[in-house]
Amino acid sequence: MSTQPFTLPPRFADLKREIAESYPDFQERATRAWAEIVEQLEHTSETVVKTGPDYIPQVNFADLDKLGPEQVDEIKRKGSVVIRDIVDDSEALAWKASLEEFIRVNPDVEGNPADNKQFFQLYWTKAQVRARAHPNMLAATTWLNELYHAQPGAKLEGVNLSTPLTYADRFRIRRPGNFWDVHPPHVDGGSIERWEDKTFRKCFNDIFTGNWRSHDPYDLEGRLDARSSLYGRPNQSSVFRTFQGWLAMSETAPTQGTLKVFPDVLLSNAYIILRPFFRAKVPVDSPEIFNANNWEFDLSSSEFHGIYPRDGGYAGPRPTPVLHPHLRLDTTMTSVPKVNPGDAVFWHCDVVHSVEQEHTGTGDSAVMYIPAVPLTPQNQEYVERQRDTFLQGRQRPPDFPKGPAEGNFAGVADVSDILDPLGKRAMGLPISVV
Numbered sequence: 001m002s003t004q005p006f007t008l009p010p011r012f013a014d015l016k017r018e019i020a021e022s023y024p025d026f027q028e029r030a031t032r033a034w035a036e037i038v039e040q041l042e043h044t045s046e047t048v049v050k051t052g053p054d055y056i057p058q059v060n061f062a063d064l065d066k067l068g069p070e071q072v073d074e075i076k077r078k079g080s081v082v083i084r085d086i087v088d089d090s091e092a093l094a095w096k097a098s099l100e101e102f103i104r105v106n107p108d109v110e111g112n113p114a115d116n117k118q119f120f121q122l123y124w125t126k127a128q129v130r131a132r133a134h135p136n137m138l139a140a141t142t143w144l145n146e147l148y149h150a151q152p153g154a155k156l157e158g159v160n161l162s163t164p165l166t167y168a169d170r171f172r173i174r175r176p177g178n179f180w181d182v183h184p185p186h187v188d189g190g191s192i193e194r195w196e197d198k199t200f201r202k203c204f205n206d207i208f209t210g211n212w213r214s215h216d217p218y219d220l221e222g223r224l225d226a227r228s229s230l231y232g233r234p235n236q237s238s239v240f241r242t243f244q245g246w247l248a249m250s251e252t253a254p255t256q257g258t259l260k261v262f263p264d265v266l267l268s269n270a271y272i273i274l275r276p277f278f279r280a281k282v283p284v285d286s287p288e289i290f291n292a293n294n295w296e297f298d299l300s301s302s303e304f305h306g307i308y309p310r311d312g313g314y315a316g317p318r319p320t321p322v323l324h325p326h327l328r329l330d331t332t333m334t335s336v337p338k339v340n341p342g343d344a345v346f347w348h349c350d351v352v353h354s355v356e357q358e359h360t361g362t363g364d365s366a367v368m369y370i371p372a373v374p375l376t377p378q379n380q381e382y383v384e385r386q387r388d389t390f391l392q393g394r395q396r397p398p399d400f401p402k403g404p405a406e407g408n409f410a411g412v413a414d415v416s417d418i419l420d421p422l423g424k425r426a427m428g429l430p431i432s433v434v
């Protein structure tokens with residue numbers, strides 16, 4: 001993966017101009033905002049690096065409804081949270097054991113790397129289906145969904161943040177010692193679409209107008225109808241996930257192959273969104289690169305930094321130290337604190353995240369990917385298609401790469417594994433189905 005800029009087709013320079021023209025005094029306001037953001041990044045980075053993993057908020061599942069407004073605000077600003085003891089350790093460990101058994105009795109399952117499978121193309125094992133439908137998982141994701149809000153008076157037909165939906169994703173059982181370099185810092189859930197799709201762009205209105213401090217990553221305006229997948233790439237989520245997340249099935253501490261985040265979603269959004277409108281006047285390896293005076297407003301290039309062509313569409317944002325020096329990613333990407341089985345980590349859909357390249361521990365680092373997904377018309381439509389893939393032979397869910405169905409594997413889930421009515425509702429199943 002090159003860290004050099006990718007030149008996108010010339011029409012993207014037009015897109016930049018179109019954006020610039022659609023906001024009053026764009027050049028002046030964006031330039032002022034850019035200098036402020038760069039300065040704030042310097043201060044925040046220092047605190048993040050000094051504090052380390054403890055910078056990331058940690059709360060007990062049982063205390064979610066007792067948190068004070070300051071704690072909630074901190075979670076929202078940082079954009080990531082560890083929620084402890086969502087399920088009992090024993091239950092999470094039993095799920096891991098059942099997944100290992102599933103893999104043992106079905107040696108043909110697809111996984112990476114092929115000679116030592118650790119990341120599995122499996123969606124419908126009993127453990128996964130039960131974990132997603134667990135009442136506490138649904139309660140935790142509902143709590144996260146409810147951190148979002150609509151503008152007063154906004155019409156949100158078919159939206160209910162208190163109704164969680166299920167998004168079927170995969171799991172990993174990462175073995176110690178293995179080197180993974182497939183997840184450098186990136187943002188999921190929409191690439192060039194963040195600028196190109198007019199609705200998605202609305203999420204960042206306050207940044208484009210220069211009022212970046214007022215940017216609210218939890219405002220539903222724009223999020224619900226944003227088209228995050230204009231080019232229909234596989235492996236690109238087409239639903240609105242308020243938070244991505246994983247549920248731990250093992251202990252995992254920093255250095256043991258865990259998640260890393262840039263723990264300030266307001267700042268990273270503001271910086272990444274404005275970055276394509278600025279050009280450095282000094283070499284990137286100069287210490288002067290951090291000074292905002294050494295940057296100038298520029299609409300001439302078609303580059304959207306960190307966005308690159310892939311599979312007929314575009315991938316990223318994938319910020320890098322070269323393209324996004326002020327994020328100081330080499331030191332600010334912060335490992336989440338140690339988790340135990342049954343704890344979960346969630347990160348806002350705009351958060352820059354990566355996976356530690358090395359796992360220097362002695363045990364497996366095992367997680368199931370389970371995001372927070374609220375009821376919206378678009379999400380409901382996806383869940384119904386996803387339900388059909390489940391019911392029709394346990395095929396892979398619509399957002400994921402095509403491949404063999406799981407229906408013939410021993411130990412795959414069926415409808416009876418979803419006991420809770422809320423879990424059935426989340427899967428788009430009639431409550432009466434048994």
Ligand SMILES: [Fe+2]
Binds near residue numbers: 187353
């Ligand atoms: Fe990701």
